[in-house]
Amino acid sequence: MRDLLRLTDDELLAATRDDPEAFGVFYSRHVDFVIAFLRQSTGDIETALDLTAEVFAAALVASRRYRAGEAPARAWLVGIARNKRADAHQRRGRERSMRERLGMPHREFSDAEMERVELSADASDGYADGLAELPPAQREAIEARVIEERDYAEIAADTGTSQATVRQRVSRGLTRLARTKEPRP
Amino acid sequence: MSLPRSESDPRMTIRADLVAAGRRRVAKRQRRRSAALATIAVAGVLGTAGAAAKIEGSSTGVPVLDRVLEISAERHPPAPSRSRDGEIVGPPPFDVRPGPSGASPPVELPWGTDGSAGTGIGVAYLNRSGHLCFVVVGPERRADRGGLGCTMERIVRDWLATAPAAVTTAGGAGRDLSAVNGFARADVVALRYEAPDGPVDAILGEPWRPGGASAKPIRPFVALFELETDRLDPRSLMRAISNGNLTATLDDGRVVEVRRGR
Numbered sequence: 091m092r093d094l095l096r097l098t099d100d101e102l103l104a105a106t107r108d109d110p111e112a113f114g115v116f117y118s119r120h121v122d123f124v125i126a127f128l129r130q131s132t133g134d135i136e137t138a139l140d141l142t143a144e145v146f147a148a149a150l151v152a153s154r155r156y157r158a159g160e161a162p163a164r165a166w167l168v169g170i171a172r173n174k175r176a177d178a179h180q181r182r183g184r185e186r187s188m189r190e191r192l193g194m195p196h197r198e199f200s201d202a203e204m205e206r207v208e209l210s211a212d213a214s215d216g217y218a219d220g221l222a223e224l225p226p227a228q229r230e231a232i233e234a235r236v237i238e239e240r241d242y243a244e245i246a247a248d249t250g251t252s253q254a255t256v257r258q259r260v261s262r263g264l265t266r267l268a269r270t271k272e273p274r275p
Numbered sequence: 276m277s278l279p280r281s282e283s284d285p286r287m288t289i290r291a292d293l294v295a296a297g298r299r300r301v302a303k304r305q306r307r308r309s310a311a312l313a314t315i316a317v318a319g320v321l322g323t324a325g326a327a328a329k330i331e332g333s334s335t336g337v338p339v340l341d342r343v344l345e346i347s348a349e350r351h352p353p354a355p356s357r358s359r360d361g362e363i364v365g366p367p368p369f370d371v372r373p374g375p376s377g378a379s380p381p382v383e384l385p386w387g388t389d390g391s392a393g394t395g396i397g398v399a400y401l402n403r404s405g406h407l408c409f410v411v412v413g414p415e416r417r418a419d420r421g422g423l424g425c426t427m428e429r430i431v432r433d434w435l436a437t438a439p440a441a442v443t444t445a446g447g448a449g450r451d452l453s454a455v456n457g458f459a460r461a462d463v464v465a466l467r468y469e470a471p472d473g474p475v476d477a478i479l480g481e482p483w484r485p486g487g488a489s490a491k492p493i494r495p496f497v498a499l500f501e502l503e504t505d506r507l508d509p510r511s512l513m514r515a516i517s518n519g520n521l522t523a524t525l526d527d528g529r530v531v532e533v534r535r536g537r
Contacts, residue, residue, distance in 0.1 A: 110297025114290050121286050143289045150293055150300075154501070155473045192296035199285045207285055 099163035228263030343421030399495035
Protein backbone atom coordinates (compact mmCIF):
# COMPACT_ATOMS: atom_id res chain seq x y z
CA MET A 91 0.00 0.00 0.00
CA ARG A 92 1.31 3.43 -0.88
CA ASP A 93 2.18 5.96 1.74
CA LEU A 94 -0.06 8.77 0.58
CA LEU A 95 1.58 11.26 2.89
CA ARG A 96 4.77 11.02 0.83
CA LEU A 97 3.06 11.92 -2.43
CA THR A 98 3.22 15.38 -3.96
CA ASP A 99 0.06 17.38 -4.51
CA ASP A 100 0.14 16.51 -8.20
CA GLU A 101 0.45 12.82 -7.39
CA LEU A 102 -2.35 12.98 -4.85
CA LEU A 103 -4.70 14.60 -7.33
CA ALA A 104 -3.79 12.04 -9.97
CA ALA A 105 -4.44 9.23 -7.48
CA THR A 106 -7.78 10.68 -6.39
CA ARG A 107 -9.64 9.16 -9.30
CA ASP A 108 -9.14 5.65 -7.94
CA ASP A 109 -8.30 6.33 -4.32
CA PRO A 110 -10.46 8.96 -2.59
CA GLU A 111 -8.25 8.81 0.50
CA ALA A 112 -5.58 10.53 -1.61
CA PHE A 113 -7.92 13.48 -1.86
CA GLY A 114 -8.36 13.36 1.90
CA VAL A 115 -4.61 13.79 2.32
CA PHE A 116 -4.60 16.63 -0.21
CA TYR A 117 -7.47 18.26 1.70
CA SER A 118 -5.71 17.98 5.04
CA ARG A 119 -2.61 19.54 3.54
CA HIS A 120 -4.42 22.66 2.31
CA VAL A 121 -7.61 23.09 4.29
CA ASP A 122 -6.24 25.60 6.77
CA PHE A 123 -4.79 27.73 4.02
CA VAL A 124 -8.11 27.79 2.16
CA ILE A 125 -10.05 28.61 5.31
CA ALA A 126 -7.65 31.46 6.09
CA PHE A 127 -7.86 32.78 2.55
CA LEU A 128 -11.66 32.74 2.57
CA ARG A 129 -12.00 34.10 6.08
CA GLN A 130 -9.77 36.99 5.17
CA SER A 131 -11.90 37.85 2.16
CA THR A 132 -15.36 37.09 3.55
CA GLY A 133 -14.84 38.35 7.08
CA ASP A 134 -16.44 35.52 9.02
CA ILE A 135 -15.52 31.97 9.82
CA GLU A 136 -18.96 30.47 9.22
CA THR A 137 -19.09 31.64 5.61
CA ALA A 138 -15.46 30.71 5.14
CA LEU A 139 -16.06 27.19 6.38
CA ASP A 140 -19.13 26.76 4.21
CA LEU A 141 -17.24 27.98 1.14
CA THR A 142 -14.25 25.81 2.01
CA ALA A 143 -16.42 22.70 1.86
CA GLU A 144 -17.74 23.87 -1.48
CA VAL A 145 -14.24 24.62 -2.79
CA PHE A 146 -12.96 21.14 -1.97
CA ALA A 147 -16.11 19.50 -3.33
CA ALA A 148 -15.49 21.36 -6.60
CA ALA A 149 -11.83 20.36 -6.48
CA LEU A 150 -12.80 16.72 -6.01
CA VAL A 151 -15.00 16.83 -9.09
CA ALA A 152 -12.40 18.76 -11.08
CA SER A 153 -9.39 16.74 -9.91
CA ARG A 154 -9.43 14.60 -13.03
CA ARG A 155 -8.96 17.75 -15.10
CA TYR A 156 -6.10 19.07 -12.99
CA ARG A 157 -2.97 19.25 -15.07
CA ALA A 158 0.22 18.70 -13.21
CA GLY A 159 2.83 21.31 -13.93
CA GLU A 160 0.51 24.02 -15.26
CA ALA A 161 0.24 25.74 -11.89
CA PRO A 162 0.87 24.72 -8.29
CA ALA A 163 -2.07 22.89 -6.76
CA ARG A 164 -2.46 25.62 -4.15
CA ALA A 165 -2.84 28.24 -6.89
CA TRP A 166 -5.42 26.00 -8.53
CA LEU A 167 -7.31 25.81 -5.22
CA VAL A 168 -7.16 29.58 -4.80
CA GLY A 169 -8.63 29.97 -8.27
CA ILE A 170 -11.56 27.75 -7.29
CA ALA A 171 -11.91 29.63 -3.99
CA ARG A 172 -12.09 32.97 -5.77
CA ASN A 173 -14.81 31.66 -8.07
CA LYS A 174 -16.81 30.29 -5.16
CA ARG A 175 -16.40 33.55 -3.27
CA ALA A 176 -17.63 35.49 -6.30
CA ASP A 177 -20.56 33.09 -6.72
CA ALA A 178 -21.52 33.57 -3.09
CA HIS A 179 -21.13 37.33 -3.35
CA GLN A 180 -23.36 37.53 -6.41
CA ARG A 181 -25.74 34.94 -5.00
CA ARG A 182 -25.51 32.80 -8.09
CA GLY A 183 -27.56 29.94 -6.79
CA ARG A 184 -29.26 28.75 -9.92
CA GLU A 185 -27.26 25.57 -10.15
CA ARG A 186 -27.09 23.09 -7.37
CA SER A 187 -24.03 23.35 -5.21
CA MET A 188 -21.18 20.95 -5.85
CA ARG A 189 -21.80 19.35 -2.47
CA GLU A 190 -25.36 18.57 -3.46
CA ARG A 191 -24.13 17.05 -6.70
CA LEU A 192 -21.84 14.82 -4.72
CA GLY A 193 -24.54 13.88 -2.26
CA MET A 194 -22.68 15.47 0.63
CA PRO A 195 -24.84 16.44 3.60
CA HIS A 196 -25.23 20.07 4.55
CA ARG A 197 -23.48 20.54 7.87
CA GLU A 198 -24.14 23.10 10.52
CA PHE A 199 -21.48 23.58 13.14
CA SER A 200 -21.75 24.91 16.66
CA ASP A 201 -20.08 28.14 17.74
CA ALA A 202 -17.56 26.15 19.77
CA GLU A 203 -16.63 24.05 16.73
CA MET A 204 -16.20 27.12 14.59
CA GLU A 205 -14.10 28.82 17.23
CA ARG A 206 -11.75 25.88 17.17
CA VAL A 207 -11.34 26.26 13.42
CA GLU A 208 -10.92 30.02 13.74
CA LEU A 209 -8.12 29.62 16.24
CA SER A 210 -6.38 27.23 13.93
CA ALA A 211 -6.95 29.49 10.95
CA ASP A 212 -5.46 32.38 12.90
CA ALA A 213 -2.33 30.37 13.44
CA SER A 214 -1.91 29.73 9.73
CA ASP A 215 -3.04 33.18 8.73
CA GLY A 216 0.22 35.06 8.92
CA TYR A 217 -0.36 37.15 5.88
CA ALA A 218 -4.05 37.85 6.28
CA ASP A 219 -4.19 40.76 8.70
CA GLY A 220 -1.54 42.81 6.96
CA LEU A 221 -2.95 41.98 3.57
CA ALA A 222 -6.40 43.14 4.59
CA GLU A 223 -5.02 46.57 5.42
CA LEU A 224 -3.45 47.11 2.01
CA PRO A 225 -5.13 49.22 -0.67
CA PRO A 226 -7.35 46.94 -2.77
CA ALA A 227 -5.21 47.21 -5.91
CA GLN A 228 -2.07 46.16 -4.04
CA ARG A 229 -3.88 43.38 -2.19
CA GLU A 230 -5.32 41.96 -5.40
CA ALA A 231 -1.97 42.16 -7.15
CA ILE A 232 -0.27 40.27 -4.32
CA GLU A 233 -3.00 37.66 -4.19
CA ALA A 234 -2.73 37.09 -7.92
CA ARG A 235 1.06 37.07 -8.12
CA VAL A 236 2.27 35.70 -4.81
CA ILE A 237 -0.53 33.43 -3.71
CA GLU A 238 -1.89 32.28 -7.03
CA GLU A 239 1.51 32.52 -8.76
CA ARG A 240 0.01 33.88 -11.96
CA ASP A 241 2.06 35.58 -14.70
CA TYR A 242 2.39 39.35 -14.67
CA ALA A 243 1.08 39.44 -18.24
CA GLU A 244 -2.03 37.52 -17.29
CA ILE A 245 -2.73 39.70 -14.25
CA ALA A 246 -2.21 42.83 -16.31
CA ALA A 247 -4.66 41.60 -18.93
CA ASP A 248 -7.25 40.71 -16.28
CA THR A 249 -7.00 44.04 -14.52
CA GLY A 250 -6.68 46.19 -17.61
CA THR A 251 -3.33 47.60 -16.57
CA SER A 252 0.26 47.29 -17.71
CA GLN A 253 2.70 44.69 -16.43
CA ALA A 254 4.81 47.51 -15.02
CA THR A 255 1.88 48.72 -12.95
CA VAL A 256 1.22 45.23 -11.61
CA ARG A 257 4.92 44.83 -10.69
CA GLN A 258 4.82 48.17 -8.92
CA ARG A 259 1.71 47.24 -6.96
CA VAL A 260 3.20 43.92 -5.88
CA SER A 261 6.47 45.54 -4.90
CA ARG A 262 4.87 48.35 -2.92
CA GLY A 263 2.41 45.98 -1.27
CA LEU A 264 5.14 43.59 -0.18
CA THR A 265 7.22 46.45 1.17
CA ARG A 266 4.25 47.68 3.14
CA LEU A 267 3.51 44.19 4.44
CA ALA A 268 7.10 43.81 5.57
CA ARG A 269 6.88 47.08 7.48
CA THR A 270 3.72 45.97 9.28
CA LYS A 271 5.58 42.89 10.52
CA GLU A 272 8.47 44.88 11.94
CA PRO A 273 8.43 45.16 15.71
CA ARG A 274 6.95 48.41 16.88
CA PRO A 275 8.52 50.46 19.66
CA MET B 276 -0.20 21.00 9.79
CA SER B 277 -1.75 19.12 12.67
CA LEU B 278 -5.46 18.63 12.88
CA PRO B 279 -7.09 17.68 16.14
CA ARG B 280 -8.27 14.09 16.09
CA SER B 281 -11.67 15.04 17.38
CA GLU B 282 -14.85 14.02 15.61
CA SER B 283 -16.23 17.45 16.33
CA ASP B 284 -13.64 19.30 14.33
CA PRO B 285 -15.59 20.65 11.34
CA ARG B 286 -12.55 20.16 9.13
CA MET B 287 -12.48 16.46 9.91
CA THR B 288 -16.22 16.19 9.31
CA ILE B 289 -15.87 17.81 5.90
CA ARG B 290 -12.91 15.58 5.12
CA ALA B 291 -14.93 12.47 5.92
CA ASP B 292 -17.81 13.74 3.73
CA LEU B 293 -15.42 14.38 0.84
CA VAL B 294 -13.75 10.98 1.03
CA ALA B 295 -17.15 9.29 1.23
CA ALA B 296 -18.30 11.26 -1.83
CA GLY B 297 -15.11 10.22 -3.62
CA ARG B 298 -15.79 6.57 -2.83
CA ARG B 299 -19.30 6.85 -4.25
CA ARG B 300 -17.85 8.32 -7.44
CA VAL B 301 -15.32 5.51 -7.78
CA ALA B 302 -18.05 2.89 -7.30
CA LYS B 303 -20.24 4.64 -9.83
CA ARG B 304 -17.39 4.78 -12.35
CA GLN B 305 -16.69 1.08 -11.93
CA ARG B 306 -20.32 0.32 -12.72
CA ARG B 307 -20.14 2.65 -15.68
CA ARG B 308 -17.15 0.89 -17.20
CA SER B 309 -19.37 -2.01 -18.11
CA ALA B 310 -21.73 0.30 -19.93
CA ALA B 311 -21.31 0.27 -23.67
CA LEU B 312 -21.27 2.87 -26.32
CA ALA B 313 -24.62 4.34 -27.10
CA THR B 314 -25.39 5.50 -30.56
CA ILE B 315 -24.07 8.95 -31.19
CA ALA B 316 -26.92 11.15 -32.27
CA VAL B 317 -26.85 12.21 -35.86
CA ALA B 318 -26.90 15.95 -36.44
CA GLY B 319 -30.04 17.57 -37.67
CA VAL B 320 -28.57 18.22 -41.08
CA LEU B 321 -28.77 14.53 -41.95
CA GLY B 322 -31.20 13.70 -44.73
CA THR B 323 -33.12 10.48 -45.04
CA ALA B 324 -31.44 7.60 -43.27
CA GLY B 325 -31.04 4.08 -44.53
CA ALA B 326 -29.11 1.97 -47.01
CA ALA B 327 -28.65 -1.51 -48.32
CA ALA B 328 -28.27 -3.98 -45.50
CA LYS B 329 -24.97 -5.29 -46.79
CA ILE B 330 -21.87 -3.19 -47.18
CA GLU B 331 -20.57 -4.36 -50.51
CA GLY B 332 -17.69 -3.12 -52.57
CA SER B 333 -16.48 -0.62 -49.98
CA SER B 334 -15.07 -0.79 -46.53
CA THR B 335 -13.91 1.36 -43.68
CA GLY B 336 -10.86 -0.90 -43.45
CA VAL B 337 -11.88 -1.97 -39.94
CA PRO B 338 -14.13 -5.05 -39.89
CA VAL B 339 -16.00 -4.18 -36.70
CA LEU B 340 -16.79 -0.72 -38.07
CA ASP B 341 -18.07 -2.25 -41.31
CA ARG B 342 -20.37 -4.32 -39.13
CA VAL B 343 -21.59 -1.16 -37.36
CA LEU B 344 -22.58 0.23 -40.74
CA GLU B 345 -24.37 -2.98 -41.70
CA ILE B 346 -26.35 -2.89 -38.48
CA SER B 347 -27.18 0.77 -39.02
CA ALA B 348 -28.45 -0.03 -42.50
CA GLU B 349 -30.55 -2.91 -41.17
CA ARG B 350 -32.09 -0.72 -38.51
CA HIS B 351 -32.77 2.16 -40.88
CA PRO B 352 -33.66 0.74 -44.28
CA PRO B 353 -33.81 3.13 -47.24
CA ALA B 354 -36.95 5.23 -47.20
CA PRO B 355 -36.95 7.85 -49.92
CA SER B 356 -39.76 10.40 -49.77
CA ARG B 357 -42.47 9.72 -52.34
CA SER B 358 -45.41 11.73 -53.62
CA ARG B 359 -48.97 10.26 -53.66
CA ASP B 360 -48.47 8.86 -57.12
CA GLY B 361 -45.32 7.09 -56.04
CA GLU B 362 -42.83 9.49 -57.54
CA ILE B 363 -39.67 9.93 -55.51
CA VAL B 364 -39.34 13.45 -54.14
CA GLY B 365 -36.83 15.01 -51.79
CA PRO B 366 -33.21 14.01 -51.33
CA PRO B 367 -31.89 10.68 -52.61
CA PRO B 368 -31.86 7.82 -50.12
CA PHE B 369 -29.07 8.11 -47.62
CA ASP B 370 -26.35 5.64 -48.49
CA VAL B 371 -24.29 4.71 -45.46
CA ARG B 372 -21.55 2.96 -47.44
CA PRO B 373 -18.12 4.58 -47.75
CA GLY B 374 -17.57 6.09 -51.18
CA PRO B 375 -14.77 5.10 -53.54
CA SER B 376 -12.23 7.32 -51.80
CA GLY B 377 -12.34 5.04 -48.77
CA ALA B 378 -11.94 5.97 -45.14
CA SER B 379 -9.55 7.98 -43.04
CA PRO B 380 -6.73 6.30 -41.12
CA PRO B 381 -8.27 4.73 -37.99
CA VAL B 382 -8.40 6.97 -34.92
CA GLU B 383 -7.63 5.25 -31.64
CA LEU B 384 -9.74 6.63 -28.81
CA PRO B 385 -8.53 6.26 -25.20
CA TRP B 386 -11.89 5.74 -23.52
CA GLY B 387 -13.03 7.76 -20.55
CA THR B 388 -11.35 10.94 -19.50
CA ASP B 389 -8.03 9.31 -18.68
CA GLY B 390 -8.05 6.39 -21.09
CA SER B 391 -8.27 3.88 -18.25
CA ALA B 392 -11.35 2.21 -19.72
CA GLY B 393 -9.64 0.82 -22.81
CA THR B 394 -9.38 2.01 -26.38
CA GLY B 395 -12.18 2.54 -28.85
CA ILE B 396 -11.66 3.03 -32.55
CA GLY B 397 -13.28 5.14 -35.23
CA VAL B 398 -12.84 6.21 -38.83
CA ALA B 399 -14.21 9.03 -40.92
CA TYR B 400 -15.34 8.60 -44.49
CA LEU B 401 -17.27 10.30 -47.26
CA ASN B 402 -20.35 8.24 -47.96
CA ARG B 403 -22.05 7.67 -51.30
CA SER B 404 -24.58 10.43 -50.81
CA GLY B 405 -22.16 13.21 -50.01
CA HIS B 406 -22.05 13.07 -46.21
CA LEU B 407 -18.98 13.13 -44.05
CA CYS B 408 -19.48 10.38 -41.52
CA PHE B 409 -17.68 9.17 -38.43
CA VAL B 410 -18.27 5.64 -37.23
CA VAL B 411 -17.00 4.45 -33.88
CA VAL B 412 -17.01 1.56 -31.42
CA GLY B 413 -16.04 1.61 -27.77
CA PRO B 414 -13.36 -0.51 -26.09
CA GLU B 415 -15.60 -3.56 -26.00
CA ARG B 416 -15.66 -3.47 -29.82
CA ARG B 417 -19.32 -4.41 -29.92
CA ALA B 418 -20.71 -3.53 -33.33
CA ASP B 419 -24.29 -3.54 -32.05
CA ARG B 420 -23.37 -0.69 -29.74
CA GLY B 421 -21.36 1.36 -32.18
CA GLY B 422 -22.13 4.91 -33.16
CA LEU B 423 -22.50 6.68 -36.47
CA GLY B 424 -22.88 10.37 -37.20
CA CYS B 425 -23.04 12.05 -40.60
CA THR B 426 -23.26 15.62 -41.85
CA MET B 427 -23.39 16.83 -45.44
CA GLU B 428 -19.87 17.46 -46.70
CA ARG B 429 -20.67 20.83 -48.26
CA ILE B 430 -21.95 22.09 -44.91
CA VAL B 431 -18.78 20.94 -43.14
CA ARG B 432 -16.68 22.62 -45.84
CA ASP B 433 -18.65 25.84 -45.35
CA TRP B 434 -17.99 25.71 -41.61
CA LEU B 435 -14.29 25.03 -42.09
CA ALA B 436 -14.03 27.97 -44.50
CA THR B 437 -14.74 30.29 -41.58
CA ALA B 438 -13.33 28.38 -38.59
CA PRO B 439 -10.50 25.90 -38.05
CA ALA B 440 -12.77 23.24 -36.57
CA ALA B 441 -16.44 22.36 -36.32
CA VAL B 442 -18.45 19.96 -34.17
CA THR B 443 -20.79 17.93 -36.33
CA THR B 444 -22.36 15.41 -33.98
CA ALA B 445 -22.80 15.04 -30.25
CA GLY B 446 -24.35 12.59 -27.89
CA GLY B 447 -23.92 9.90 -25.29
CA ALA B 448 -21.07 7.40 -25.43
CA GLY B 449 -21.98 5.36 -22.39
CA ARG B 450 -23.42 6.01 -18.98
CA ASP B 451 -22.28 9.49 -17.93
CA LEU B 452 -19.75 9.52 -20.79
CA SER B 453 -20.49 11.90 -23.62
CA ALA B 454 -18.82 12.57 -26.94
CA VAL B 455 -18.65 15.20 -29.59
CA ASN B 456 -17.01 14.65 -32.90
CA GLY B 457 -16.34 16.77 -35.90
CA PHE B 458 -13.70 17.88 -38.34
CA ALA B 459 -10.77 20.26 -38.24
CA ARG B 460 -8.66 21.81 -40.92
CA ALA B 461 -5.35 20.06 -41.58
CA ASP B 462 -3.35 22.94 -40.08
CA VAL B 463 -4.89 22.30 -36.64
CA VAL B 464 -2.33 20.53 -34.43
CA ALA B 465 -4.24 20.53 -31.13
CA LEU B 466 -7.82 21.06 -30.16
CA ARG B 467 -9.60 21.60 -26.87
CA TYR B 468 -13.32 21.30 -26.42
CA GLU B 469 -15.08 23.16 -23.64
CA ALA B 470 -17.37 20.54 -22.17
CA PRO B 471 -20.06 21.65 -19.72
CA ASP B 472 -17.84 20.63 -16.77
CA GLY B 473 -14.58 21.99 -18.16
CA PRO B 474 -12.25 21.74 -21.13
CA VAL B 475 -10.99 18.44 -22.50
CA ASP B 476 -8.40 17.67 -25.17
CA ALA B 477 -9.90 16.34 -28.37
CA ILE B 478 -8.30 13.36 -30.09
CA LEU B 479 -7.31 14.34 -33.60
CA GLY B 480 -7.06 11.86 -36.47
CA GLU B 481 -4.44 12.13 -39.17
CA PRO B 482 -5.08 14.56 -42.05
CA TRP B 483 -7.07 12.85 -44.76
CA ARG B 484 -8.61 13.86 -48.10
CA PRO B 485 -12.26 12.84 -48.31
CA GLY B 486 -13.22 12.39 -51.92
CA GLY B 487 -9.72 11.81 -53.27
CA ALA B 488 -6.33 13.35 -53.84
CA SER B 489 -7.67 16.66 -55.12
CA ALA B 490 -9.76 17.37 -52.01
CA LYS B 491 -8.54 19.63 -49.23
CA PRO B 492 -7.27 17.55 -46.31
CA ILE B 493 -9.16 17.62 -43.01
CA ARG B 494 -8.76 15.88 -39.66
CA PRO B 495 -11.57 14.07 -37.84
CA PHE B 496 -11.67 14.63 -34.10
CA VAL B 497 -13.45 13.21 -31.07
CA ALA B 498 -13.71 14.64 -27.55
CA LEU B 499 -14.86 12.30 -24.79
CA PHE B 500 -15.85 13.69 -21.44
CA GLU B 501 -17.70 12.70 -18.32
CA LEU B 502 -20.93 14.46 -17.57
CA GLU B 503 -23.23 13.78 -14.69
CA THR B 504 -26.41 13.60 -16.64
CA ASP B 505 -28.68 14.27 -13.71
CA ARG B 506 -27.34 17.80 -13.60
CA LEU B 507 -29.43 19.20 -16.43
CA ASP B 508 -32.60 18.22 -18.22
CA PRO B 509 -31.87 16.34 -21.48
CA ARG B 510 -32.62 19.26 -23.77
CA SER B 511 -30.41 21.66 -21.84
CA LEU B 512 -27.75 19.01 -21.71
CA MET B 513 -27.69 18.54 -25.47
CA ARG B 514 -27.66 22.30 -25.95
CA ALA B 515 -24.74 22.66 -23.54
CA ILE B 516 -22.80 19.92 -25.32
CA SER B 517 -23.52 21.23 -28.78
CA ASN B 518 -22.62 24.80 -27.90
CA GLY B 519 -19.25 24.05 -26.31
CA ASN B 520 -16.49 26.29 -27.61
CA LEU B 521 -13.39 24.94 -29.31
CA THR B 522 -9.84 26.21 -28.97
CA ALA B 523 -7.63 25.25 -31.89
CA THR B 524 -3.84 25.50 -31.97
CA LEU B 525 -2.58 25.92 -35.54
CA ASP B 526 0.72 24.69 -36.95
CA ASP B 527 2.07 28.25 -36.99
CA GLY B 528 1.49 28.57 -33.25
CA ARG B 529 -1.63 30.69 -33.40
CA VAL B 530 -4.46 29.82 -31.06
CA VAL B 531 -7.96 30.36 -32.41
CA GLU B 532 -11.10 30.16 -30.33
CA VAL B 533 -14.25 28.98 -32.04
CA ARG B 534 -17.18 30.33 -30.11
CA ARG B 535 -20.28 28.31 -30.56
CA GLY B 536 -22.95 30.17 -28.65
CA ARG B 537 -22.79 29.16 -24.99
